[in-house]
Amino acid sequence: MTSQVIEGGAPSRGRAFLTSFMKNILPAAPLLLIVGFFFLFPITRLIYVSFLSNDNTFTIDNFKTAIQEPYRTGFINSIKIGVFSAAIAAFPGALAAYFIETRGSSKLRRTIAVMSGVLANTGGVPLAFMFYAALGIQGYLTKALKYLGWDLYSGTFSLGSFVGLLIVYLYFQLPLMVIVFSPAIVSLRREWSEAARNLGASQFNYWIRIGIPLLFPSFIASFLLLFASGFSAYATANALTVGNLPLTPLQIGGLLDGNVSAAQLNLGKALGVVMIVISACAVIPYLAIQRRSAKWQKR
Amino acid sequence: MAKALRIKFQPPLAITLLILGFFVFLPMLSAFEYSIRTPLTGGYGWTHYIWAVTEEDFLHYILRSMWLAGVTVLITLFVLVPTMTWLHLSNSKVRGLIDGLSLLPLVIPVVAFAVGAQISFPEFVQNTVLELPFLYFVLALPYAYRSLDIGLNSIPLKTITEAARSAGANWLRTITSVIIPVIRGSVMATIALTFALSLGEYTLTVLLHWDTFPTWVTYVAQDNILGAIAISMMSLIIPFLILTVITLFVPERTIQGRK
Amino acid sequence: MSSKSLSLKNISKRFGNVNALDNFNLEVGVGELVALLGPSGCGKTTALRVVAGLEHQDAGTVLVADKNISDVPAHKRNMGMVFQAYSLFPNLTVEENVAFGLQMRKVSKHLRLKKAHELLDLVGLDSQSKRFTHQLSGGQQQRVALARALAFEPEILLLDEPLSALDAQVRVNLREEIRRLQISLGTTTLFVTHDQEEAMAISDRVGVMNNGVLEQIDTPDALYNKPASSFVASFVGTMNRIPAHISNGMVEIFGSKVVALKRGNESGKVHALIRPESISVVATTTQGNAKVLTRSFMGASSNIICQTADGTIVQSLMTSASTGDLLPGSSVQLRILSSEVLVANV
Numbered sequence: 001m002t003s004q005v006i007e008g009g010a011p012s013r014g015r016a017f018l019t020s021f022m023k024n025i026l027p028a029a030p031l032l033l034i035v036g037f038f039f040l041f042p043i044t045r046l047i048y049v050s051f052l053s054n055d056n057t058f059t060i061d062n063f064k065t066a067i068q069e070p071y072r073t074g075f076i077n078s079i080k081i082g083v084f085s086a087a088i089a090a091f092p093g094a095l096a097a098y099f100i101e102t103r104g105s106s107k108l109r110r111t112i113a114v115m116s117g118v119l120a121n122t123g124g125v126p127l128a129f130m131f132y133a134a135l136g137i138q139g140y141l142t143k144a145l146k147y148l149g150w151d152l153y154s155g156t157f158s159l160g161s162f163v164g165l166l167i168v169y170l171y172f173q174l175p176l177m178v179i180v181f182s183p184a185i186v187s188l189r190r191e192w193s194e195a196a197r198n199l200g201a202s203q204f205n206y207w208i209r210i211g212i213p214l215l216f217p218s219f220i221a222s223f224l225l226l227f228a229s230g231f232s233a234y235a236t237a238n239a240l241t242v243g244n245l246p247l248t249p250l251q252i253g254g255l256l257d258g259n260v261s262a263a264q265l266n267l268g269k270a271l272g273v274v275m276i277v278i279s280a281c282a283v284i285p286y287l288a289i290q291r292r293s294a295k296w297q298k299r
Numbered sequence: 300m301a302k303a304l305r306i307k308f309q310p311p312l313a314i315t316l317l318i319l320g321f322f323v324f325l326p327m328l329s330a331f332e333y334s335i336r337t338p339l340t341g342g343y344g345w346t347h348y349i350w351a352v353t354e355e356d357f358l359h360y361i362l363r364s365m366w367l368a369g370v371t372v373l374i375t376l377f378v379l380v381p382t383m384t385w386l387h388l389s390n391s392k393v394r395g396l397i398d399g400l401s402l403l404p405l406v407i408p409v410v411a412f413a414v415g416a417q418i419s420f421p422e423f424v425q426n427t428v429l430e431l432p433f434l435y436f437v438l439a440l441p442y443a444y445r446s447l448d449i450g451l452n453s454i455p456l457k458t459i460t461e462a463a464r465s466a467g468a469n470w471l472r473t474i475t476s477v478i479i480p481v482i483r484g485s486v487m488a489t490i491a492l493t494f495a496l497s498l499g500e501y502t503l504t505v506l507l508h509w510d511t512f513p514t515w516v517t518y519v520a521q522d523n524i525l526g527a528i529a530i531s532m533m534s535l536i537i538p539f540l541i542l543t544v545i546t547l548f549v550p551e552r553t554i555q556g557r558k
Numbered sequence: 559m560s561s562k563s564l565s566l567k568n569i570s571k572r573f574g575n576v577n578a579l580d581n582f583n584l585e586v587g588v589g590e591l592v593a594l595l596g597p598s599g600c601g602k603t604t605a606l607r608v609v610a611g612l613e614h615q616d617a618g619t620v621l622v623a624d625k626n627i628s629d630v631p632a633h634k635r636n637m638g639m640v641f642q643a644y645s646l647f648p649n650l651t652v653e654e655n656v657a658f659g660l661q662m663r664k665v666s667k668h669l670r671l672k673k674a675h676e677l678l679d680l681v682g683l684d685s686q687s688k689r690f691t692h693q694l695s696g697g698q699q700q701r702v703a704l705a706r707a708l709a710f711e712p713e714i715l716l717l718d719e720p721l722s723a724l725d726a727q728v729r730v731n732l733r734e735e736i737r738r739l740q741i742s743l744g745t746t747t748l749f750v751t752h753d754q755e756e757a758m759a760i761s762d763r764v765g766v767m768n769n770g771v772l773e774q775i776d777t778p779d780a781l782y783n784k785p786a787s788s789f790v791a792s793f794v795g796t797m798n799r800i801p802a803h804i805s806n807g808m809v810e811i812f813g814s815k816v817v818a819l820k821r822g823n824e825s826g827k828v829h830a831l832i833r834p835e836s837i838s839v840v841a842t843t844t845q846g847n848a849k850v851l852t853r854s855f856m857g858a859s860s861n862i863i864c865q866t867a868d869g870t871i872v873q874s875l876m877t878s879a880s881t882g883d884l885l886p887g888s889s890v891q892l893r894i895l896s897s898e899v900l901v902a903n904v
């Protein structure tokens with residue numbers, strides 16, 4: 001019976017489909033089911049529901065509201081904090097990654113890898129505490145700066161303000177930059193700098209003609225990922241601000257908790273969808289660049 | 300020992316580490332100082348740590364976070380690792396699809412994901428805390444996938460598998476006793492990563508109204524600030540220790556790919 | 559051309575407690591191609607890198623045309639180098655890669671592209687000049703690397719196992735190409751390899767290295783026929799080591815007495831060092847002095863492996879025509895064809 005199928009005969013269409021299914025898809029079924037049910041399904045449903053009015057008819061009113069005040073300011077602030085925190089963290093983070101990867105011992109590199117992993121995941125109340133202790137009104141650094149003649153709190157500064165939040169965000173953005181940029185540095189081959197020197201290039205010329213052009217795509221890619229991370233950070237903003245700084249993630253959280261009431265039940269979903277669209281604008285180029293530069297990163 | 304000391308002194312590296320160290324440790328140490336203050340005596344002591352660990356909820360929540368993280372790791376080990384091994388071996392058509400899917404969670408802000416999760420799952424899923432490990436698994440997927448991919452790409456998978464199969468091992472045994480040991484470096488790195496992410500996840504957990512160790516800190520902070528700071532310090536140190544222990548078992552080269 | 563002579567005097571280089579180069583001396587004449595040959599880790603690459611200035615020696619001097627260049631930084635030494643693999647710049651096209659050295663020397667764009675095309679033409683890749691390097695095969699990449707190293711007319715060309723990542727067929731073609739180019743351009747060349755056939759095939763002289771020391775440097779012919787040490791003798795080509803006894807400057811091998819070429823105070827029990835082609839195997843009907851173990855046919859010649867009565871394995875290389883009756887297991891008579899043999903202490 002079975003041998004008949006294998007020997008070729010002429011298995012029926014259904015059967016051919018079944019064998020092909022068993023061979024090509026079945027082993028991946030558990031993963032596909034999990035990702036489908038716990039990820040694709042909620043996201044699809046989110047998008048679907050965001051187009052529903054309170055009495056479940058199709059509408060784009062949720063989106064109309066989502067791009068008006070106060071949500072408009074929320075988006076602008078969130079984009080701003082994403083861009084600024086990424087811009088400030090990207091260059092120092094890249095430089096740090098460079099020195100650590102090229103000059104550090106393997107022990108140091110491993111330690112930094114572990115530490116960056118933990119630090120890039122800090123946030124929320126613990127991170128808020130650390131910065132209250134250092135940069136709060138009674139913080140150590142605040143006192144030290146005051147002693148040196150710079151009173152941080154003489155103006156409008158607070159940790160819950162835009163600038164305050166920006167500083168706190170750097171605490172996880174810098175390690176994140178180290179994590180995502182390090183592979184690019186590792187992929188710079190020693191042969192390239194040696195060949196360049198051998199061909200008559202000074203250190204400066206090597207960086208201008210070879211090193212920087214090779215690192216640049218990864219740098220932009222890392223910047224985009226950092227933007228997405230700063231743009232969508234929730235826990236830390238939630239712990240530090242007290243409603244004084246409108247940010248989209250907080251607005252969504254408020255709508256979800258029922259702390260804020262909105263006339264439109266599905267407004268939060270529409271805000272979520274707009275966030276996804278903005279985030280996708282950053283992450284998709286990131287992924288595309290990664291894929292492209294993987295070509296010469298392969299060895 | 301003497302060898303380690305002979306490593307050349309590197310000014311740029313030293314300056315980098317100094318600045319980074321300052322930025323990382325100043326807030327941490329400041330908070331630590333707060334956490335060991337004893338306002339009653341005006342001195343220092345472990346009062347708040349002792350208070351925290353003797354609190355009934357402490358053990359409850361830390362154990363809960365640990366086993367949720369443990370389940371996430373199990374899903375990674377029993378679903379992701381075999382599937383990826385199979386994908387690398389079979390050149391199946393779904394590989395491209397799964398490649399793309401695995402990166403998709405990077406695109407979705409966690410807040411948006413939380414909203415989607417809240418309105419989608421049937422009641423029996425929403426009522427069990429076991430939904431969390433699956434969601435954590437999704438959040439960790441882009442990183443876990445990449446780290447396993449590096450490991451699987453670095454070994455002659457086909458040859459190893461054919462050798463094991465011709466020696467009489469079935470598929471399951473081939474994966475568990477041949478392939479996993481060979482790529483244990485990147486498996487360990489993946490476990491470390493998944494575990495750390497699950498242990499510290501806050502946004503999704505709190506928006507879905509679950510209580511775990513990270514959300515408990517917020518709750519404690521409402522009436523015992525110093526105690527909450529002590530717990531916060533532990534919530535930083537515990538994953539750090541666990542990660543260090545796990546990565547100690549990782550062979551040198553696999554963490555950052557190959558040099 | 560602008561080719562110059564190269565000389566390394568008493569170079570020493572240590573890495574930790576490894577002596578990569580130990581009082582190393584080497585002279586390469588103008589327009590000469592010298593190959594450095596030796597086992598892995600013997601210091602070949604280190605020697606080349608010291609010449610290029612990518613590594614600085616602990617002691618000794620590097621002279622180019624009798625001028626000490628030890629303190630000249632790598633990018634000011636006028637030397638072209640080809641690395642083992644992967645050294646092409648991935649962000650530049652083939653022609654930009656080749657023109658890079660001239661660009662660094664501030665040659666105008668027009669002239670440097672002209673020169674780049676000239677060299678690409680020489681290595682047969684002019685049609686690929688607009689491509690990026692990851693679109694080329696391994697052999698093509700190494701051709702581009704060669705063109706790049708030659709484009710700025712270096713005083714000295716340095717090659718570090720440029721062929722080792724390539725297939726056998728490509729290796730043979732490319733090594734001939736390197737030699738042809740080197741002769742036509744007259745560039746002084748130092749070529750590192752651990753493939754002795756490669757070294758022998760294209761070099762004017764071959765230097766054999768061991769443990770950071772140059773054991774012998776000579777023409778391929780002399781190296782093969784008059785090895786200066788037992789190490790060189792066994793490293794270059796195949797060498798039979800047959801136990802023998804010296805008396806009055808003669809050794810007896812397979813029943814005939816031949817002159818022993820002594821290099822030191824070898825005496826008493828020694829090994830006679832004999833090339834496979836200096837041993838003939840003849841089938842006998844009587845009790846011979848050895849038995850055939852295997853015979854492998856290699857076209858015009860065949861490789862016969864025999865075992866003598868005392869257990870020594872002997873390899874012989876003969877024209878295939880005369881080996882028809884040498885079946886495995888058959889009794890044979892071994893004879894030595896040369897009248898002198900090298901000897902080495904046991």
Ligand SMILES: Nc1ncnc2c1ncn2[C@@H]1O[C@H](COP(=O)(O)OP(=O)(O)OP(=O)(O)O)[C@@H](O)[C@H]1O
Nearest residue numbers: 573576577578597598599600601602603604605752
């Ligand atoms: N940067 C370095 N650090 C430490 N040791 C080194 C370094 N470079 C070379 N060595 C050591 O110096 C010795 C000579 O190395 P070298 O690379 O010159 O060998 P080689 O003859 O080129 O070998 P191969 O044929 O394998 O390329 C080796 O023992 C090697 O381990």
Ligand SMILES: [Mg+2]
Nearest residue numbers: 602603604719
């Ligand atoms: Mg070498």
